[in-house]
Every structure is written in structure tokens, then in C-alpha cells.
Amino acid sequence: MNLMWIQMKLARAQLGIFILVALLQRTPVVKYVLQFERALSAPVAKIVKMTTWVATSMGLFHATAGATTYQINPASPAVATVGEGFSLVFDITGTPSAASSWRVTGDIPPGLSIPGLVGNNINTEDSVAIVGTPTTAGTYNVIAQAWNGSNQTRQTTTATTITIVVAESPLPDPPTILRKPSSTRVPMGGRAQFFFESSGVVDSVQWLKDDVALAGETGQTLIIKDASPTVEGVYSVQVSNAAGSAKSEGGSLTIDDAATADLVNLATRGLVGAGGDIMIGGLTVLGGSTKTVLVRGLGPQLTADGVPGALADPELKVFQTLFDETPIRSQLLVTNDDWEDGSNADELATALTAQNKPLVADSKDAALLLTLNEGVYTFQLSGAGGTEGVGLIELFVVEEISL
Numbered sequence: 001m002n003l004m005w006i007q008m009k010l011a012r013a014q015l016g017i018f019i020l021v022a023l024l025q026r027t028p029v030v031k032y033v034l035q036f037e038r039a040l041s042a043p044v045a046k047i048v049k050m051t052t053w054v055a056t057s058m059g060l061f062h063a064t065a066g067a068t069t070y071q072i073n074p075a076s077p078a079v080a081t082v083g084e085g086f087s088l089v090f091d092i093t094g095t096p097s098a099a100s101s102w103r104v105t106g107d108i109p110p111g112l113s114i115p116g117l118v119g120n121n122i123n124t125e126d127s128v129a130i131v132g133t134p135t136t137a138g139t140y141n142v143i144a145q146a147w148n149g150s151n152q153t154r155q156t157t158t159a160t161t162i163t164i165v166v167a168e169s170p171l172p173d174p175p176t177i178l179r180k181p182s183s184t185r186v187p188m189g190g191r192a193q194f195f196f197e198s199s200g201v202v203d204s205v206q207w208l209k210d211d212v213a214l215a216g217e218t219g220q221t222l223i224i225k226d227a228s229p230t231v232e233g234v235y236s237v238q239v240s241n242a243a244g245s246a247k248s249e250g251g252s253l254t255i256d257d258a259a260t261a262d263l264v265n266l267a268t269r270g271l272v273g274a275g276g277d278i279m280i281g282g283l284t285v286l287g288g289s290t291k292t293v294l295v296r297g298l299g300p301q302l303t304a305d306g307v308p309g310a311l312a313d314p315e316l317k318v319f320q321t322l323f324d325e326t327p328i329r330s331q332l333l334v335t336n337d338d339w340e341d342g343s344n345a346d347e348l349a350t351a352l353t354a355q356n357k358p359l360v361a362d363s364k365d366a367a368l369l370l371t372l373n374e375g376v377y378t379f380q381l382s383g384a385g386g387t388e389g390v391g392l393i394e395l396f397v398v399e400e401i402s403l
Contacts, residue, residue: 069094070144070160071127077163080134081170086112088164091127092146095157098125099146103159106143109166111135123150134166174244175200179322179331181235181251184290184373185259186227191292192253193371194222195320195333196237203241208250209233219343221334223371229255259289261374272299272311272383272391279381281393290371291397294351297336297366297381298392301359311389313337314381316366321376330378337384339367355396369398 072078072090080086092099101123104114112132116122130142145159179197186192194207207217210233214222224231234250272279285291295318299311315337319330336342339359340349348369352358359365366381381391 072160072162076161077139077165080109080112080164080166081168082134082137082166083169085133086131086164088130088162089127090130090144090162092157095146095148096155097148099148099157100125100154101147101150101152102128103145103147103152104128104142106161107140108142109134109136109138109140109164112164121152130162130164137166137168140164140166171243172201172241175202175239175241175246177237177239177246177248180248181222181237182373183252183254185254185256185288186290186371187257187259188228188255190227190290191371192224192227192231192290194224194235194237194251194253195331196248197331198239198246201241202239204239206238206240208236208238208247211236213238221343223344223347224253225347227253227255231255256289259287261285261287261289261291272314272381273388274383274386279391279393281379281381281395282377283379283395284376285372285374287374290373292369292371292399294348294355294357294396294398295368295370295379296339296352296357296359296392296394297379298394299365299383299389300363301365302390302392304360307390309390311381311383311391312387313364313384314366314391315384316368316393317380317382318368318370319378319380320372321378323376333377334368334370336366336368337364339363339365342368344369351398355398357394357396 070090070092072088074088078086078088101121103120104117104122105120108114108130111134112130114122114128114130116124122128128144140163142162142164143159144162145156147156148154176199177196178199181194181196184192184194205218205220207214207219207222209231222235222237232253232255234252236248236250238245238247240246271277281295283293295316297314297316299314302310315335317335318333320333321330322328339345340361342348348367349358351369352367359367364384379393379395381393383389383391
């Protein structure tokens with residue numbers, strides 16, 4: 001065994017170690033090739049010493065650096081749904097120092113974004129988030145790579161791919177009709193109003209007379225003004241969503257000059273608070289005809305009148321008690337948050353003025369003009385968005401409306 005043979009053996013071993021170190025430290029292999037060439041001409045003792053140092057430093061690197069690990073929550077591939085909120089965060093651990101910047105490329109799903117991302121760079125020492133509401137189904141690959149310095153400088157790490165699978169929003173069940181519009185009688189020139197109750201997701205409403213669609217009648221109630229023989233007939237409603245539609249049975253409208261109705265009672269209760277601590281008013285209509293009432297749910301108007309602590313954003317809901325069902329329950333007829341947002345806002349404004357109870361434009365007060373059949377009704381005043389404060393329910397009987 002000669003000296004040249006020993007040098008070649010050690011040199012080959014040294015080459016393998018140099019390449020391994022190059023891969024672990026992610027530095028150019030050329031640097032270590034040059035060191036290898038210099039090692040070929042070094043004495044045996046120097047080569048042995050160098051080999052020992054490199055092996056020792058490799059162990060030190062593993063002890064201090066550890067394995068690079070990406071933390072992705074939810075794990076890739078992550079599943080999102082069109083139209084539903086989504087959030088994913090990612091970070092990196094096991095590197096010699098925390099990430100200070102990231103390079104993010106690839107395809108971010110439409111509707112999602114990375115707050116703070118400029119171009120393909122984001123400077124942050126915190127976790128990076130992909131958030132938003134996706135709008136388009138598909139499979140998207142986002143490529144993330146961490147850097148120790150800002151603006152993608154200093155040491156980097158191996159990039160990782162984050163896959164986000166965006167699924168189409170599942171179709172809802174078709175809507176169903178729980179309660180059809182009720183039949184009603186009104187005198188000539190009177191006012192009629194039809195209500196209905198449905199379940200499930202409702203994207204559109206269409207009212208019909210004698211099974212013919214009424215142009216423009218797509219609101220939550222149907223109002224008929226200045227009744228005459230031409231409006232007599234059977235009224236029904238059709239509700240639809242992406243999965244299907246449902247059509248109610250009809251309720252008849254009859255002109256009857258002998259029809260009368262009386263308002264029997266009105267009740268109010270309480271301060272408008274959170275949960276069930278709301279204000280409640282009730283009334284009963286007796287007789288075979290209808291009664292038109294004007295209801296105001298006040299908050300901002302009270303502030304203008306000097307009442308402290310008034311409700312900032314009142315919301316009115318009207319229920320009818322259904323005694324013909326077992327168990328007895330209440331049907332939600334109509335809601336109103338801001339009085340000018342109703343489908344009959346002009347008619348409502350006229351009625352408010354006629355009663356000398358006008359409301360300020362753009363106020364958040366609530367109001368409804370309702371024509372009710374015989375029955376028992378409840379009016380609930382609550383705070384939209386969980387607001388609380390002093391509120392007031394007012395109810396007036398309206399005998400005639402002149403537009």
C-alpha cells in the first residue's frame with residue numbers, strides 16, 4: 001500500500017462528504033469542488049484532519065439547524081367552497097433563523113388574497129395567510145418559499161407547493177310552501193295585502209293572479225290598492241332557488257262592501273335589549289274584512305326628540321298567531337329595518353304624513369303599512385346587529401290612503 005493509494009482513497013471519501021455538505025447547506029457545489037482539488041495535493045495527515053473537521057461540522061449543522069418543516073393549516077391539499085369564507089395560514093420551522101420574507105408565486109384562487117403581498121414578495125416574521133371567499137371552482141397551486149432576510153435576501157429554503165381545491169357550492173334543497181296566502185274580503189276602493197310562509201333558501205318570489213304572473217310583483221308580500229271588481233280572483237305565490245321552485249295554493253280576493261273589521265286591542269312591553277329582551281306589541285282584528293294599520297318602530301326619532309340612550313337601529317317583525325295548527329305557532333309575515341327600504345315606501349311615506357307622523361329621510365327608524373285579515377298579530381321591535389337602547393312601538397289605524 002503506497003502513499004498515493006491512501007491519498008486517493010481519502011480524497012474520494014472527502015468528495016462524497018463535500019457534496020453532502022453542499023446539499024445540506026444549499027450552497028453551490030463549485031465551492032467544494034475547488035476545495036477537493038486543493039485536497040488532492042495536500043499531505044495525508046492534512047487530508048485526514050480536514051475530513052474529521054468536515055464530519056464534525058456536519059454533525060454541528062444538524063444539531064443547530066434541524067430539518068426544514070412547513071406548517072400549513074389546513075393541510076395541503078386544502079378544500080374550499082365557492083361562496084364560503086376560507087382561511088389558510090402557513091409558516092416554516094427548523095431553519096437557523098425565522099423567515100423574514102416570502103416569495104409567493106403560482107395561482108391564488110380568484111376571490112382569495114394574501115394581505116401584505118406586493119408582487120410576489122411579502123415581508124413578515126409572522127405566519128402568512130391566504131384569506132377571502134373563493135368565486136371560481138378548480139385546483140390551484142400556490143408556491144411558497146421562505147427567506148431569512150427581507151425582500152427575499154440572505155439564506156433561503158426549498159420551496160413548497162400548497163394546493164387549494166375549490167369546490168362548487170352545493171345546491172340547496174328546493175324551497176317549500178308552509179302556508180298559502182289567506183283569502184280576504186275588502187270593500188270597493190279598499191286595500192288588500194297577501195302574505196305567505198316558506199322554508200328553505202328562497203332566491204326569487206313571483207306572485208300570480210289566477211295562475212298568471214303579475215309583472216313586477218316579486219316582494220315578500222303582495223299589496224293591492226284601490227280594490228275594484230277587476231282585481232277579484234285567486235292569488236298565489238311561487239318561490240324558487242337554484243335547485244327548484246314551489247307554488248302555493250291560492251287565496252281569493254272578494255269585493256264586499258258589507259265587510260267590516262274592528263281593531264280590538266294593542267299591547268306594548270319593555271326596553272329593547274339583547275336576545276329575548278325586546279319590545280313586543282300585539283293586536284287583534286275581528287270581523288270578516290281587513291284592517292289597515294300603520295306601525296312605527298322608533299329609535300333615532302327618539303334621539304331627535306331628546307330621549308337619551310335611544311335604540312340606534314330598530315328592526316320591526318310582524319307575526320300572526322296560527323290557531324288552526326297544532327301546536328299553535330306564529331308565522332313571520334314581514335320585516336322592516338329601515339323604513340325607506342320597503343317595496344311600498346311611497347305609500348308608506350304618504351300614510352306617515354297623513355297621520356302627522358313623518359320620519360326623517362335616511363333615518364334608521366322602522367315602519368310598516370299593513371292590511372291585516374281577522375286574526376291575532378304580534379309586533380316585535382329589536383336592535384339590528386345586536387344594538388340595544390330605548391325603543392318605541394306606535395300603531396295607528398288607517399281608514400283611507402290617498403296617494
